[in-house]
Amino acid sequence: MVGLISPWIALMGIPVCIIFLAIILAIFTKKQR
């Protein structure tokens, strides 16, 4: 099962992190002019 941790991160963790990053950036960056 140890070997299965890393595919879980690649298949579930990374996409969720990218969406989370988009939301964080959208909230905390200044309004574009």
Add this chain to the structure above:
Amino acid sequence: MENSQLFDVSFNSGTLFSFIAYYLLLISIGIYSARFSSTGITEFFLGGRQMKRFVVALSAVVSGRSAWLILGVSGMAYSRGVSAIWAVVGYILVELFLFIFVAGRLRTETEQLQSITIPDYLETRFNDRSGILRIVSVFIILIFMVAYVAAQFSGGGKAFHASFDMPYAWGIALTTGIVLVYTILGGFFAVSVIDMIQAICMILALVILPAVAIIEFGGFNLMLSALNQLRPDLLDPMALTAGAFIGFIGIGLGSPGNPHILVRYMSIDDPAQLRISAVIGTIWNVVMAWGAIYIGLIGRALYPTQQLLPGADTEQLYPFLAQNHLHPLLFGLVLASIFAAIMSTADSQLLVAASAVVRDIYQNLIKKNVELPQQRLVFFSRIAILVLVVVALLLAITAEKLIFWLVLFAWGGLGASLGPAILLTLFWKKTTKWGVLAGLVTGTLIVVIWNQVAGLKNIVYELIPAFFVSMLMVVIVSLCTRNSN
């Protein structure tokens, strides 16, 4: 065509009906948008900068994704396993960065300078009266865009041929005909709205298909176990060389230089809304990409050897899986999603090529200093689209090898030439016209040369060295020529 037997579908009327209804909808949108698009050239090529955040978000991301995503990435995940994710991570992050940091500035500056094309922007931004920036950038855009459009048409022809057993030439004609009708009538507005619909169609197919197939297989864990038993490295995200890893991530460097993506940002009504577009576009990009990867993985678990796929071709996994696991109506949706991917890219590229002909060559080079009626410019734009379609069609039929040779480095060529030039023009005040010119030429040349030298090509994807050398050239030449600016 060896692919003719691929998804030799026993069509029922439901599949065909959903398919025809879909295309009638697209053409109706073209007709509906015709009046608005006829108002003027800004309306025709930029939707009058009145596009809403949802449309901009989806049309920007979908026009950058051709059939490569759904057929190519799913095939790649089938052959190499989880490590295929790196092919999608790069462009998703770059496009997020573009939405958040670049799009608003580009939108505002192009409006202030009354630019509706990228060459327009470069010329007016540097007050280049010689026209050299416009000529060089139009040349690069036209060559790559026409090749791109021809390749999309050819892809459409092959897909029709494989799906409906229709002759290849008829398939090309049908793809071209549908794109031509709605683009020529509705211009940017129709293309953007249709791209949004295509994006929704694609995402539905890429969520439903892997979900159904994985559930039928017995669940996610069972799929991973099956892959682990088959070949443990299929589950290793790092089972690739450093060169391949950098090359995959570097695919994203193409996005800032592909004008059919950039014009989407320029078309939004309120730049403040781009942050919302960033979230919508990124969610779409992520779901689409991981959907394609899940399709590849479940495909491998179901069909462990490539010989089990039609024609032993991994790119046929997507329709093959759909044919075996979905209801005919949903299978129709999957087929439509392949054409959606092809058409949403072709229409955007066609419009950019037409804007280069009418706005950049005719209005600003041939008829410079002459006031032209807007109606006439729109009329010429429609003629330009027709002519470009005919050229692309002829190229697709008669010079397929040349087309695919050009398309091989279209994404990279545009990315490495226009990308650094535009980013530095927007963000570095010391950029000069000569710096941009040097970047345009260097980026294009390095992509072509690197691609053609086997030893170099094997080290890393040509876009990466070309992008950074081009950027360096813009900086060096700008510093050397700053007094002449």
